[in-house]
Amino acid sequence: MRQFDTNLLFKALSFAANKHRHQVRKGSEPIPYINHPIALADLLARTGNVSDPEIIAAALLHDTVEDTCTTAEELEAEFGPVISQLVAELTDDKLPKEERKRLQFEHASSLSPRARIVKIADKICNLRDIVEDPPAGWLLERKQQYFDWAKSVVDKIRGTNVELENAFDEAFANRPKN
Numbered sequence: 523m524r525q526f527d528t529n530l531l532f533k534a535l536s537f538a539a540n541k542h543r544h545q546v547r548k549g550s551e552p553i554p555y556i557n558h559p560i561a562l563a564d565l566l567a568r569t570g571n572v573s574d575p576e577i578i579a580a581a582l583l584h585d586t587v588e589d590t591c592t593t594a595e596e597l598e599a600e601f602g603p604v605i606s607q608l609v610a611e612l613t614d615d616k617l618p619k620e621e622r623k624r625l626q627f628e629h630a631s632s633l634s635p636r637a638r639i640v641k642i643a644d645k646i647c648n649l650r651d652i653v654e655d656p657p658a659g660w661l662l663e664r665k666q667q668y669f670d671w672a673k674s675v676v677d678k679i680r681g682t683n684v685e686l687e688n689a690f691d692e693a694f695a696n697r698p699k700n
């Protein structure tokens with residue numbers, strides 16, 4: 523990887539770590555939120571064989587606008603229009619949760635190929651988290667509903683990265699049953 527790309531990736535990682543610094547995911551113990559974007563980047567590189575640094579940078583940044591005070595303008599100033607546009611594709615509007623989920627499903631097929639790759643990785647990581655260390659208070663039905671919704675989204679964007687789609691199917695095979 524070129525020096526330029528390495529600089530971009532560490533800049534994105536450092537930016538995201540700073541923005542998410544007060545956030546945790548609540549499983550059996552609080553987990554720093556930044557572990558999630560890092561897991562996406564790792565999955566993209568090592569399972570998806572993704573070497574496009576803009577995709578990996580967008581994965582590191584994918585929740586900054588949705589979940590922190592970061593603005594699209596700030597991302598564009600720091601990382602340029604390509605990465606900020608990719609993150610924008612991956613950002614849900616600030617609406618009630620069920621409405622967001624419905625819109626993600628509805629908009630999935632209009633995602634660009636690069637955004638699709640990050641979206642699939644996001645869903646894989648979320649399914650794995652639910653199996654390995656479920657969010658506090660999630661009962662069986664909620665877990666199953668999340669799995670089914672994630673699959674409905676991924677099914678609309680297949681044909682993008684076969685390794686990641688296989689990894690999704692493997693994660694989905696662990697859909698909680700009891």
Ligand code: ZN
Nearest residue numbers: 558584585644
């Ligand atoms: Zn995410």
